[in-house]
Amino acid sequence: MPDFTVPLSSYTEKYRYKYLALFHALRSAIHDGTLPEGTRLPSTRELAEMYGLSRGSVSQAYEMLLAEGYVRTTVGSGTFVTGVLGKAPESAAATAQMTLSPWGSRMVAAMQQSGDAAEGLANTPAPAAAEALISFRDSGPREALFPSAEWKSALAWVARSKHGAHAAAAADPAGDRELRAAIAAHLRRSRGISADAEQICLFNGSMQAITLLTQLLLGEGEPAVLEDPCYYGITRAVSACGGVAVPAQLDGEGMVPRDFVARLLFVTPGRQFPTGVVLSPARRRELLAWAARRNAVIVEDDYDSEFRWSGRPLEPLKALDRDERVVYIGSFSKTMFAALRVGYAVLPRSLIRPVTLAKALYEPAPPAHQEQQALARFMLTGGYERHLRRMRRHYGAMQAALRQGLEQEIGDLFELRPADSGLLVYALWRRSPEEFQAFREAAYARGVVFRNAEIYRQTPGPPAACFGFAHLDKNALYEGISRLKEAWKDIQVTRV
Amino acid sequence: MPDFTVPLSSYTEKYRYKYLALFHALRSAIHDGTLPEGTRLPSTRELAEMYGLSRGSVSQAYEMLLAEGYVRTTVGSGTFVTGVLGKAPESAAATAQMTLSPWGSRMVAAMQQSGDAAEGLANTPAPAAAEALISFRDSGPREALFPSAEWKSALAWVARSKHGAHAAAAADPAGDRELRAAIAAHLRRSRGISADAEQICLFNGSMQAITLLTQLLLGEGEPAVLEDPCYYGITRAVSACGGVAVPAQLDGEGMVPRDFVARLLFVTPGRQFPTGVVLSPARRRELLAWAARRNAVIVEDDYDSEFRWSGRPLEPLKALDRDERVVYIGSFSKTMFAALRVGYAVLPRSLIRPVTLAKALYEPAPPAHQEQQALARFMLTGGYERHLRRMRRHYGAMQAALRQGLEQEIGDLFELRPADSGLLVYALWRRSPEEFQAFREAAYARGVVFRNAEIYRQTPGPPAACFGFAHLDKNALYEGISRLKEAWKDIQVTRV
Known part of the structure; x- marks a missing residue:
C-alpha cells in the first residue's frame, strides 16, 4: 500500500x-x-x-x-x-424541533443573553494566530504555583485508605462529612462563622448552589434583589426561574438598602462583584433588619475573600446572622485549581433539609467524592492554609504590579477602583462609550482581552472593565499592559 | 482599669x-x-x-x-x-421558617413521599446489632472485584499528563471530550448506536440527566408518560416540575402503547425497571411512531444493559431513532463503582444546545474532570471491556445462584420473574398483602432486607419484591436466603 x-x-x-x-x-x-x-x-x-x-x-x-x-x-x-456525503451535514438538521418547557425557554434565553455571549466581540477579527492571546478575563488561579505534589499525596492517601469506595456507597447527598467539618473549622477560624458540619452542603461549584437555592426560594413572577452590577450567573438563575430581578444601586458603602418588596436578596458584602466596594457595617445591619422584617433570605456570596491586600476584613453577614436568614456561599475553584469544582453553602437550619433534598433530586450521591475526601485531608493537614499564605503573597505582588502598570501606561484611559482584596481590578473608562468599544477591538487585534463589565449590569451605566491577573505570570502581565498601550496608539493613528 | x-x-x-x-x-x-x-x-x-x-x-x-x-x-x-436585652438569644432558635417556591414545595413533597421514605419499615424494630444486616436492596456493583490497580494507574496517568488542570480551564460543560468520544465508540460497538461525541452530554449520574431533561421539556400541569412501576427518581423529577405523571400499563411485551396525549415519555426498553420485561420490537416501533405523531421526546433509560445472561440483546430504541426523538441515558455507576458518578445522555441534535446550556447554568465547568479523563483512558486502553467481561461471568453466576436459592428455599412465597439481563431479580408475592408486610418485618428482625417494589408503583398492585445481589459475596447471598426462610418460619410459629 x-x-x-x-x-x-x-x-x-x-x-x-x-x-x-x-x-x-x-x-x-x-x-x-x-x-x-x-x-x-x-x-x-x-x-x-x-x-x-x-x-x-x-x-x-x-x-x-x-x-x-x-x-x-x-x-x-x-x-x-464512507466519505462525508453520507454524513448528515450538521447544519441541515431536518430533525424534529422539540418544544421546551417555560423553564427551558427562559433558561435558554437567559444563557444566550448573558455572560460571554453578551460581550460582543464576536464580530471582531481574531488576532494573528502567531501571537498568543493574553487574557485579563479570567480571575484565577495560577495553577503552576499549586502544590500538586502535596495534592497528589492527599489523593493517594484517599485511594489507599478504606475511605474511597465504601464510604461513598452510603454517601450523603450533602457531600463528604469530613470535608464539611473541615470547612466549618476553616470558616470559624478565618471568617468568624459559627457553623457545624450539618449546616454545610457541598456543591459542584458555587453556581450549583446559587441555581438550586434560587429554584428553591423563588417562584415565577416573584422579585429577587440583585446588586447592579452583579455576577451574571445570578441573573441567569433568577431568569430561569421566571423571577423578576430587582436591581439594587451601589454607592461607596456597597448595596444601598431600601425596603425591597422581596423575599430573596443576593449580595457580595466582602468585596462587591465586580466593583470591589466593601459593604459598610451600617448597611450590613440594615440588610439583616430588612430580612427580618420581610421574612427574607439573604444569599451572601463570599466568592473572593481569601486574598486580602490591605485593611482588615469585616465579618461576613453570616457571622451576624442571629435569626438564621443568611446563606453563606464559598468556593475552592479560585483558591485551589479551576478544575476542582467544589463550592459550599452554610445554611440556616430551616433550609438544611430542603436544600439537601434538592441536591439529592439531581444527585442522590455526590460526584467527585474522592476529591472531596482529598480536599478534607489537604485542609486537615494544614496544606490548604499553607497554600493560601503563599498565594496571598504572590497574588498581592501581582495585584500591585497590575495596578501600577495600568496606572502608568493607560492611567489616562481608566480610573482604577480601590479594592482591599480579591483577584479582580475594576476600572472605570474615562472616555466615551464609542472609544471604549474601539479600544476593546483594537486590543483584541493586538492579542489582549479584558472583561467588558457591561455584561454584569442590569441597567445601563458608564463603560468599565475588569482585569483579572491571578492566572498570569509577570511577563504576560507586562506584555498585556504594553499591548493595551499600543492598542490605544493604533486607534489614534487610524483617526489621524 | x-x-x-x-x-x-x-x-x-x-x-x-x-x-x-x-x-x-x-x-x-x-x-x-x-x-x-x-x-x-x-x-x-x-x-x-x-x-x-x-x-x-x-x-x-x-x-x-x-x-x-x-x-x-x-x-x-x-x-x-448596651446589654443583650434587646437582642435575640442565639440558642433559643426561634429561627425563621422560609417560604419555598412552588418548585421547592413540590420537590420536598416528592422526595418525602417516594424512595426509601415510602418503604415503611421505619416503625419496625431494628435487628440485633451483633448480626450484620444482609441487604438485597442494593443492585451493585461488587467493588471488591473492581480492578482498582488498573483504575489507579489511569488516574495517575491523567495526573502525570498535561491534561488535568489546563484542559479543565477551558472545559466544556458537556464534559470531557475524549470520554464522550470513547462512549460514542463503546455505544457503536456494543449497542449499535451511531452517535458522535457532540451528541453526548456527561452528567453526574443518570438522575441529573433525568431531572434536567424533565425540567427542560415538561411544563407545569403537562403530562409525562411513565411505566407503572418505574424508578421513583423519574416520578420525583416529574412531580418537582409540576408535571402530571401518566402511568402506562405493562404486559409481557413491556409498556403498552396508547395514543398518550403527552410530549414526554420515559421507558426502559432493554430491561423494564424493575420488572425485567423486555420491550418487544413491535412495541418499539409503535412508540417511535407515537413520538413522531405527537412531536414527543422519548427518554430511554438503559440503566442495566451491560450484564446479559441469556438471549440476544435487542437494539436500543435510540438505534432505530431515524428522526431524532429519543434521548438515550446510560451510566457507569453500576458497571464501575458506585462512587463514580458519571452518567451520560445521547441527545437528538435539536436538544444538544438546550441540554448543554441547562447543564452549564448549574455547572459552568463539569466536576470530577480528572475522573472523566481517567475513565476515557480506561475505556480507550480496553480496561473497561475487560472489566465488563469479567463481571458478566461473575454476576451471571451470582444471579443463577440467587434464583436457584430463592426458588429452592422460599419458592412457595415468591414467583420469580424471568430476566435475561441485569442486576435485579423481580419476584411476585404469592400470598396476601398482610403476610407480605409480616414477612418483611420478620426478615428485618432476622437481619435481612429486600426492596418492597411498591415504592416504584404509581397505581396499587399486588405485593412484589426486588432482590439485588451484585454487591454481595456468595456466603452473604446464601446466608441471606437462609434468613429469609427462617423469617417465614418465625411467622408461622407466632401464629400457632
Whole structure:
C-alpha cells in the first residue's frame, strides 16, 4: 500500500497523543477529498509500520473514525472511507424541533443573553494566530504555583485508605462529612462563622448552589434583589426561574438598602462583584433588619475573600446572622485549581433539609467524592492554609504590579477602583462609550482581552472593565499592559 | 482599669485573627453577664496594652460590637455595654421558617413521599446489632472485584499528563471530550448506536440527566408518560416540575402503547425497571411512531444493559431513532463503582444546545474532570471491556445462584420473574398483602432486607419484591436466603 499517505507530522505538533493526531489527519484527508469515498484504509498493522506508531494507536484512531461515521468496516475485507456525503451535514438538521418547557425557554434565553455571549466581540477579527492571546478575563488561579505534589499525596492517601469506595456507597447527598467539618473549622477560624458540619452542603461549584437555592426560594413572577452590577450567573438563575430581578444601586458603602418588596436578596458584602466596594457595617445591619422584617433570605456570596491586600476584613453577614436568614456561599475553584469544582453553602437550619433534598433530586450521591475526601485531608493537614499564605503573597505582588502598570501606561484611559482584596481590578473608562468599544477591538487585534463589565449590569451605566491577573505570570502581565498601550496608539493613528 | 478582664486566651485558639478572638470574647462576656449593661469598656489604648494587642485590633473588635448593637459610644465619655436585652438569644432558635417556591414545595413533597421514605419499615424494630444486616436492596456493583490497580494507574496517568488542570480551564460543560468520544465508540460497538461525541452530554449520574431533561421539556400541569412501576427518581423529577405523571400499563411485551396525549415519555426498553420485561420490537416501533405523531421526546433509560445472561440483546430504541426523538441515558455507576458518578445522555441534535446550556447554568465547568479523563483512558486502553467481561461471568453466576436459592428455599412465597439481563431479580408475592408486610418485618428482625417494589408503583398492585445481589459475596447471598426462610418460619410459629 505504497500510495497511501497522510500529513501526519503536521498534526503531531498539534495533538499530544499520536492516536488523536492520526485521527485528525485522516479525518481532514477525508474531508478535503484526499481520501475519497470507497478508499480502503491500510490495516492497523500496515499503517502502524508506515508511520512508526503502535497498533493500539492506529486502532484507536480507526475506532473514532468509525464512531463518527467516516469509515465502515466489512468483515474479512477491511476498513473503507464512507466519505462525508453520507454524513448528515450538521447544519441541515431536518430533525424534529422539540418544544421546551417555560423553564427551558427562559433558561435558554437567559444563557444566550448573558455572560460571554453578551460581550460582543464576536464580530471582531481574531488576532494573528502567531501571537498568543493574553487574557485579563479570567480571575484565577495560577495553577503552576499549586502544590500538586502535596495534592497528589492527599489523593493517594484517599485511594489507599478504606475511605474511597465504601464510604461513598452510603454517601450523603450533602457531600463528604469530613470535608464539611473541615470547612466549618476553616470558616470559624478565618471568617468568624459559627457553623457545624450539618449546616454545610457541598456543591459542584458555587453556581450549583446559587441555581438550586434560587429554584428553591423563588417562584415565577416573584422579585429577587440583585446588586447592579452583579455576577451574571445570578441573573441567569433568577431568569430561569421566571423571577423578576430587582436591581439594587451601589454607592461607596456597597448595596444601598431600601425596603425591597422581596423575599430573596443576593449580595457580595466582602468585596462587591465586580466593583470591589466593601459593604459598610451600617448597611450590613440594615440588610439583616430588612430580612427580618420581610421574612427574607439573604444569599451572601463570599466568592473572593481569601486574598486580602490591605485593611482588615469585616465579618461576613453570616457571622451576624442571629435569626438564621443568611446563606453563606464559598468556593475552592479560585483558591485551589479551576478544575476542582467544589463550592459550599452554610445554611440556616430551616433550609438544611430542603436544600439537601434538592441536591439529592439531581444527585442522590455526590460526584467527585474522592476529591472531596482529598480536599478534607489537604485542609486537615494544614496544606490548604499553607497554600493560601503563599498565594496571598504572590497574588498581592501581582495585584500591585497590575495596578501600577495600568496606572502608568493607560492611567489616562481608566480610573482604577480601590479594592482591599480579591483577584479582580475594576476600572472605570474615562472616555466615551464609542472609544471604549474601539479600544476593546483594537486590543483584541493586538492579542489582549479584558472583561467588558457591561455584561454584569442590569441597567445601563458608564463603560468599565475588569482585569483579572491571578492566572498570569509577570511577563504576560507586562506584555498585556504594553499591548493595551499600543492598542490605544493604533486607534489614534487610524483617526489621524 | 484593673477590674476589667475577658478570657481572651480561650478564644485565640478558636479564631485565626486577634480582633475576632477579642470580639467573640467580649460578646460572650456581654451575653453571660460578666459585662453587664452600662459597663464602660476600656479605651482601645488601654485594652491593647492589657492584652498585648495592636490598637487596630481592638478598634476593629469594638467596631464590630458597635455594628451589632452590643455597645454604644458617647462622644467624650467612652464605650458602654448596651446589654443583650434587646437582642435575640442565639440558642433559643426561634429561627425563621422560609417560604419555598412552588418548585421547592413540590420537590420536598416528592422526595418525602417516594424512595426509601415510602418503604415503611421505619416503625419496625431494628435487628440485633451483633448480626450484620444482609441487604438485597442494593443492585451493585461488587467493588471488591473492581480492578482498582488498573483504575489507579489511569488516574495517575491523567495526573502525570498535561491534561488535568489546563484542559479543565477551558472545559466544556458537556464534559470531557475524549470520554464522550470513547462512549460514542463503546455505544457503536456494543449497542449499535451511531452517535458522535457532540451528541453526548456527561452528567453526574443518570438522575441529573433525568431531572434536567424533565425540567427542560415538561411544563407545569403537562403530562409525562411513565411505566407503572418505574424508578421513583423519574416520578420525583416529574412531580418537582409540576408535571402530571401518566402511568402506562405493562404486559409481557413491556409498556403498552396508547395514543398518550403527552410530549414526554420515559421507558426502559432493554430491561423494564424493575420488572425485567423486555420491550418487544413491535412495541418499539409503535412508540417511535407515537413520538413522531405527537412531536414527543422519548427518554430511554438503559440503566442495566451491560450484564446479559441469556438471549440476544435487542437494539436500543435510540438505534432505530431515524428522526431524532429519543434521548438515550446510560451510566457507569453500576458497571464501575458506585462512587463514580458519571452518567451520560445521547441527545437528538435539536436538544444538544438546550441540554448543554441547562447543564452549564448549574455547572459552568463539569466536576470530577480528572475522573472523566481517567475513565476515557480506561475505556480507550480496553480496561473497561475487560472489566465488563469479567463481571458478566461473575454476576451471571451470582444471579443463577440467587434464583436457584430463592426458588429452592422460599419458592412457595415468591414467583420469580424471568430476566435475561441485569442486576435485579423481580419476584411476585404469592400470598396476601398482610403476610407480605409480616414477612418483611420478620426478615428485618432476622437481619435481612429486600426492596418492597411498591415504592416504584404509581397505581396499587399486588405485593412484589426486588432482590439485588451484585454487591454481595456468595456466603452473604446464601446466608441471606437462609434468613429469609427462617423469617417465614418465625411467622408461622407466632401464629400457632
